[in-house]
Amino acid sequence: MFAVIKTGGKQYRVAANDEFTVEKLVGDAGDLVTFTDVLMVGTTIGAPLVAGASVTAEIVEQTRGPKVISFKKRRRQNSKRTRGHRQDLTLIRIGEILTDGKAPSAKAKAARTEAASADTTAEAVEAQDTAAASAETAAEKPKKPRAPRKKAAATDTDAEA
Known part of the structure; x- marks a missing residue:
């Protein structure tokens, strides 16, 4: 059985034991996460959500995406700007797809x-x-063994003092 869930402003088609990355979720590796925004389960389509349906998942790892470089140049103006960005992501593993308000x-x-x-x-x-x-x-x-340190040579300022 599969489900379509919504998280991080995106929709994902999931089945049991699927692993994929989503936008960063709060939690550490090994924590359980429950998605209640289920748009579809099997052949049941929600309007907009399927009532009583939820998907449980386990956080496998908190990670970051690839670096994306944004480079802007204005020709003949001696002007350029470089910016980089790495998106925070969470790797999750789908556990169970639950219907009718059941608990894990x-x-x-x-x-x-x-x-x-x-x-x-x-x-x-x-x-x-x-x-x-x-x-x-x-x-x-x-x-x-370390060699002993050499003493600094006396300077004129040391003699005056």
């Missing part, structure tokens, strides 16, 4: 929680491995 299923919540805990465990192990590797590298390198 507990099974989907449990799967997200389990996946998040597995991710944090893998990240913790990787961080420990990185810390151990850097400690070994630091222990292997002998410290080189």
Whole structure:
């Protein structure tokens, strides 16, 4: 089943487990977002919205779009202007398409929680491995003795004082 949702002034055709970028949404990676502006579900078309329909999604990542350069030049006037812009975007993964005012299923919540805990465990192990590797590298390198600093030569102003 698919749905058409509206977010960020645009419309998106979505299905379960789709991943795509939308205009920036408030939240961190792993947070749940519910879209209530559903324009169409399957063959049911809203007028303008489908009553009781919602789409749940998970924020995968907060990211930024490509840099867009705006360059203006006025010929023979020695005038030019360059501006750059990068749009803030959010990568989301669609979870469920709900109709008739239903709430998100507990099974989907449990799967997200389990996946998040597995991710944090893998990240913790990787961080420990990185810390151990850097400690070994630091222990292997002998410290080189520093040469003593040379004293500055006396100047005429020092003699006068």
